Amino acid sequence: MESITRAAGALLGTRLSDPVDLGGSRRSTVLRCATADGGSVIVKAFTDEPAALRAFTAEAAGLSLALAGPELLAVAADPPLLVMADLGSAPTLADVLLGPDAAAAERGLSAWARGLGRLGAGSVHRRADLAALWARYDKGMPSWDDEPWIPANAAALPGVIEAAGSTVPPGLEADLARIGTAGGGQYPAFTPGDTCPDNNLITPQGLRLIDFEAACFQSVFLTAAYCSMPFSTCWCVFRLPTGMGEALEEIYRQEAVAAYPALAEDAVWRAGMRQAAAVWTVDATVRLLPRATQADTPMHRTRRPVPTVRQVLLHRWERAAGLTEFPAFADTFRRLLRQTAAGWDVPPLPPYPAFTAPAPGTPTGRPLLGDTAR
Template sequence: MDTEVPLLVMEDLGEAPSLADVLLGDDPRAAEDGLLVWARGLGRLAVEAADRRGELRELWARFDKGVASWEDEPWVARNAAELLELVGGAAVPGLGEELAWVGTAGGEEYSVFTPGDTCPDNNLLTTDGLRLIDFETACYQSAFLVAAYCRMPFSTCWCVFRLPAGVAARVEAAYRAEVVGVYPALADDGVWEAGVRQAIVVWTVAATAFLLPRTVEDGPLHPTRRPAPSRRQLLKHRWEKASELEEFPAFAAAMRWLLREVAGGWDVAPLAGYPAFGGD
């Protein structure tokens, strides 16, 4: 390993497709199988790394290249502050208090290891199973923040379209079935549902802070010719879904404010489905 160049070569994995490849393909069986392999792989990684947080901290200190860890509370708080500034506390009373309560969506109680950026193109679906290839922002964070990638889907990614409801539920269940081995309390439906919905708040705030300044001129999320939604399409979709979180009335009101005052003038089509599932 070269400490000056952030590249670690472990083995040649060949020409295996990524999850993005199969989701953007035309085979629904391959896409669902890939999603389940991905979810189970993330869950098993969380279980196997449950007691190794100290090792990660030591490695992070030794090889730190100035990349902010996604588990840091200030990262969440900074995004919340940006949303508050955008919407304005007077327009949505109680928003700051709700965001502070959500915090890291259970990161202190249900922390698991994650590569950090578990997007569909940051892996290979090899004949030997899932291989994750991007650990730039590896960290320990709430299991719910990882689970939300199954439901939203893919909270921080470019390869975002809609999943069929049944498929999304099976993928989320596959991840959950693994992490209950570390946290048996996550078998409780009430605990699980509340945590995932908090995680959706966290990721929606993060997406808003990151993408909204980039929507002055709309454009695709991915710089190549691969299918991808536009920045405005994705944000509008995130806001629509988050506006349904009525257990957070101030946050839901803020989402409706954004849909009305910001996205109201956007002429964008609704987010389509993944091509592998017909795109509808």
């Protein structure tokens, strides 16, 4: 921590002290450091592993757009290090969803969906800017815009399923080709990439996004799917009250329509959302099924409460089994559900703790998220 603090201080031209480790990850160390004037900054130092170097480039480029997130104060390429404004110790969206206050959870979810939608709509003209910034901070790794992760997942899915002891129905490859990339390049918008609940701060000034390690432009459908699935790639996945996912999705859509009027057409929107749900289900299956066949483990090492890997997969597969416009795709997940019914003796995914004690009248005791209009 001392070497990181010294390097960040030299970058800012001031003395930093009293570093506090905020956790970070295998890719990075994140510190809160005191400044000489009595304030504080956040310092994020990355390792030299390929995944960390791509995360550094994405975060430096994404924050440099100044569309969302903390103010970027300084960047060093060697060693890869960022200094950001300190947004304080506000609770995250994960904190309120796992807490006891349903009203606070609803407000947080509504602000999150609207904030993501506004960010997407306001960013559509900045794609070339992000590409130029990526080139400025490039560490030799392909950008997330250029990463063919969706086709790679589709190619890997049959092998993952067979390795788990299930069978692949005829027609799956054709269905995956029809699902494609959930809108492809038609409706791209900027996203920090990892918009999970623990990367969203509920501050007195409103929602603030953090963690831009996967910043990119992607289809609005892929981002909107986080609202209704919910949280397509995250650990903090529980059941939302009936209708709430759809209400959150509509909040996002109302903002996105400002950039892409075609999204006001229900046929366009619903088709894109079904494809996005399929894309993320394939992603979850490829990532998690090999792990789940060995043992059922928590989705997070330390946070509690937390669902298990098998609970999350079963929840994703139940929805995928209903995508009947892709019959072989839906049959794939029905087969997985049948295969695991006996061996995976786990309870259904529970609701978010904030919504476990609803008052009579509606699933949460109030109209879901109130008025979804502006």
